[in-house]
Amino acid sequence: MSESRPRKSLARRILRFVLISCLLLILTPPLLTLVYAVVPPVSTLMVGRYAQGLWVDRQWRSLDEISPSLVRAVITSEDSAFCSHKGVDWDALQSQINRLNAGKDVRGASTISMQLAKNLFLWGDRSFIRKALELPLAMMLDLMLTKRRIMELYLNIAEWGEGIFGAEAAAQAWFGKPAAKLTQAEASRLATALPNPFLRNPAKPGRGHARLARTNESRVAQAGNIFSCVLRRP
Known part of the structure; x- marks a missing residue:
């Protein structure tokens, strides 16, 4: 007892x-x-680098201090349905599930909100567990924050190279100018570097990267009104 x-x-x-x-x-x-x-937040990747005593360059800028060209290029490249979904693009996600079931390569269906959720709260390694956690976190972000704030946060913590975080640090590192002065060509190079920021050099893009950037420019020019929730003016 x-x-x-x-x-x-x-x-x-x-x-x-x-x-x-x-x-x-x-x-x-x-x-x-x-x-x-x-x-202004810090990402889990930034925290990891700080913990290891590694160099971090992040210079916070409001969305109004970042070139609209970069906003257009990133939305076009990363999440063309950004203004219309509620954090998760369920159609794109279902398409990738169908590809997986068919034994094809999965290209990813991460929205900007999902990528922000990963950067703020989760870890970088790819796994189904992390992807599953991204979904409710992305919907929470979309519910609690405006689209402009989500984009502002994302553009200030996205990684554009070793220790380079955010649009301002990236613009200075790769083009020697502030993020507000980026041209559409430079913005497209930065946007198309995001999926692989360690192997793609926005200042001196390889042939494949340059082709992706030109395609992004063309898509931006033909995108129509997909940026209205973020940009104050077309």
């Missing part, structure tokens, strides 16, 4: 710890999102 009581007490403490930990895991992202609505 005396031995069972300590065991029950230990079990209660463990259960309490588990419940509190789960509650914190659930509450932390929305609480941080409330903070990030007004305060």
Whole structure:
């Protein structure tokens, strides 16, 4: 009888710890999102580099201080349905699930909101677990933040090379100019470098990268009104 009581007490403490930990895991992202609505955040990749004592270059800029050309190029390249979905592009996601079921390569269906969720709250390695976690987090971001704020956050924490985070640092590093002065050609090079920022050099793009950038420019010119939720003027 005396031995069972300590065991029950230990079990209660463990259960309490588990419940509190789960509650914190659930509450932390929305609480941080409330903070990030007004305060510039850091990404998990930036935190990792800081923890290792590695160099980080991130110079925060408001969306009004970033060239609209970059906004257009990134939306066109990364998430053309950005203004119309609620964090997750379910049609694109279903298309990639169908490709997976057919044994074809999956090209990804990450929206800008999903990429932001990954950068703010999750880890970088690819896995189905991480992808599954991105979905509710992306919908939460889209519910709690405006599209302009989501884009502003994304463009300030996206990685554009070793230790280079955000549009301003990228524009300075690759083109020697502020993000506000980027041309459409330069913006397209930056946007098409995002899927592989360590192997694609926006300043001196390889043949394949240059082709992607030219295609992006053409698509931006023909994109129509897909940027209306972000840009104040066409």
